[in-house]
Amino acid sequence: MVALNLKIGDLSRRTRCPAQTIRYYEREGLLPEPTRTAGNYRVYGSEHVEQLAFIRNCRSLDMTLREVRQLLRVRDIPDENCDAAHRLLDEHIAHVATRVAELQLLEKQLKGLRRQCGTAHADKECGILNGLGRRTLADADKKPAAHVRGTHHG
Amino acid sequence: MVALNLKIGDLSRRTRCPAQTIRYYEREGLLPEPTRTAGNYRVYGSEHVEQLAFIRNCRSLDMTLREVRQLLRVRDIPDENCDAAHRLLDEHIAHVATRVAELQLLEKQLKGLRRQCGTAHADKECGILNGLGRRTLADADKKPAAHVRGTHHG
DNA sequence: TTAAAACTCTGTAGCAACTCCAAGGTCAAG
DNA sequence: CTTGACCTTGGAGTTGCTACAGAGTTTTAA
Numbered sequence: 001m002v003a004l005n006l007k008i009g010d011l012s013r014r015t016r017c018p019a020q021t022i023r024y025y026e027r028e029g030l031l032p033e034p035t036r037t038a039g040n041y042r043v044y045g046s047e048h049v050e051q052l053a054f055i056r057n058c059r060s061l062d063m064t065l066r067e068v069r070q071l072l073r074v075r076d077i078p079d080e081n082c083d084a085a086h087r088l089l090d091e092h093i094a095h096v097a098t099r100v101a102e103l104q105l106l107e108k109q110l111k112g113l114r115r116q117c118g119t120a121h122a123d124k125e126c127g128i129l130n131g132l133g134r135r136t137l138a139d140a141d142k143k144p145a146a147h148v149r150g151t152h153h154g
Numbered sequence: 155m156v157a158l159n160l161k162i163g164d165l166s167r168r169t170r171c172p173a174q175t176i177r178y179y180e181r182e183g184l185l186p187e188p189t190r191t192a193g194n195y196r197v198y199g200s201e202h203v204e205q206l207a208f209i210r211n212c213r214s215l216d217m218t219l220r221e222v223r224q225l226l227r228v229r230d231i232p233d234e235n236c237d238a239a240h241r242l243l244d245e246h247i248a249h250v251a252t253r254v255a256e257l258q259l260l261e262k263q264l265k266g267l268r269r270q271c272g273t274a275h276a277d278k279e280c281g282i283l284n285g286l287g288r289r290t291l292a293d294a295d296k297k298p299a300a301h302v303r304g305t306h307h308g
Numbered sequence: 309t310t311a312a313a314a315c316t317c318t319g320t321a322g323c324a325a326c327t328c329c330a331a332g333g334t335c336a337a338g
Numbered sequence: 339c340t341t342g343a344c345c346t347t348g349g350a351g352t353t354g355c356t357a358c359a360g361a362g363t364t365t366t367a368a
Contacts (some may be wrong), residue, residue: 009315019316020356028354039363041316050287057286061267062260065354075283082271082280089282093264096257103254106216110247113215117236126236128243129229133208163344173345178326193334195345219325 002045011044015052022052030055030069063092156199165198169206176206184209184223217246 012019025031031051034042051072058068067088074084116127123129166173179185185205188196205226212222221242228238270281277283 007316018356021354023317024355037363039316041363054287059354061264062257071283071286075277075287077277081275082277082283085277085280085282086268086271089264089268093261093268096261096264100254100257100261103216103250103257107247107250107254110215110243110250114240114243114247117240120235120237120240123229123231123234123236123239126239128239129225129236132211132225133204133229134211161345172327174327175325177347182325191334193345195334213325 002047004045004049006044006049008042008044011048011052014049015056017052017056025052025055028065030065030072061092062096067092156201158199158203160198160203162196162198165202165206168203169210171206171210179206179209182219184219184226215246216250221246 006014008019008022011017011022015022022031026033031048034044034048037043054072054075055068058071059065063071070088071085074082074088113128113131116131160168162173162176165171165176169176176185180187185202188198188202191197208226208229209222212225213219217225224242225239228234228236228242267282267285270285
């Protein structure tokens with residue numbers, strides 16, 4: 001159960017992961033290099049299907065590729081105990097919880113700002129625009145804290 | 155009230171914004187180009203202090219630079235009514251609310267996964283590692299939805 | 309058989325919002 | 339006159355992809 005002989009497009013359809021992304025994971029060392037055909041096409045087996053599924057599951061849980069790499073390493077050391085996986089997951093949960101709290105505070109601030117102007121009028125009287133210009137909105141200087149970013153509405 | 159004659163380091167300290175970032179905002183057209191000394195040093199006035207404060211306030215509310223640019227444009231059209239600012243802020247609030255909901259779901263899933271293995275043991279029996287390998291964690295294929303990313307614990 | 313369509317290959321650039329580095333110019337103090 | 343703090347520009351790195359471009363390969367249909 002290793003030789004399925006999938007081309008990259010087949011693997012892509014099977015895992016709902018774009019082919020470009022599969023190549024990217026390979027470059028990044030998350031997926032082992034597949035064998036090649038005479039024509040230099042990549043050929044995948046079931047181990048690739050499974051590993052890619054693992055990666056995508058982790059990603060859907062918003063883990064970074066760094067974390068995925070660590071989990072893969074843990075997974076591949078047989079008969080080790082799974083403390084490392086526990087720690088990683090616990091840390092990840094903590095990060096998410098932190099971010100939720102931050103965003104909830106943010107939401108409150110935004111709604112407060114929004115209440116400062118409910119109606120249309122000339123810009124110079126707009127409580128929102130004025131509020132944003134003021135040196136202090138609630139409390140000033142708190143660092144963005146490095147891991148804090150990301151609402152990413154594109 | 156325009157000529158304070160601040161050098162970039164002075165402005166940086168005053169606004170707690172790194173000098174590099176100030177130059178970046180200038181390149182991106184968010185801050186007007188300052189005058190220069192004979193030695194080619196940037197010289198800032200109070201209008202720069204105020205505009206930079208505005209930008210940083212927006213950023214601390216997690217707005218994108220694109221949104222900030224739009225708000226600045228709105229602000230600089232005098233006697234216009236502030237509908238545009240309202241719409242922008244409402245949209246931003248909606249994005250944040252969406253992201254909060256997503257992250258809360260995520261947190262639940264992660265905690266569920268964590269519960270699958272409470273104790274140390276050999277990796278191959280670990281419910282976490284096994285759970286991540288399974289083809290379906292909760293429900294499979296839901297798109298990352300483009301603006302959904304970002305917990306970014308670096 | 310052959311020509312078009314569909315697929316794959318590599319490599320590069322772009323996104324957001326910075327941050328960091330290098331190599332050098334400018335200015336005040338000692 | 340030299341040290342050091344500051345400033346200048348330009349370019350690369352970060353994260354996790356996505357989107358080309360230009361070329362080669364394989365499959366399908368006429």
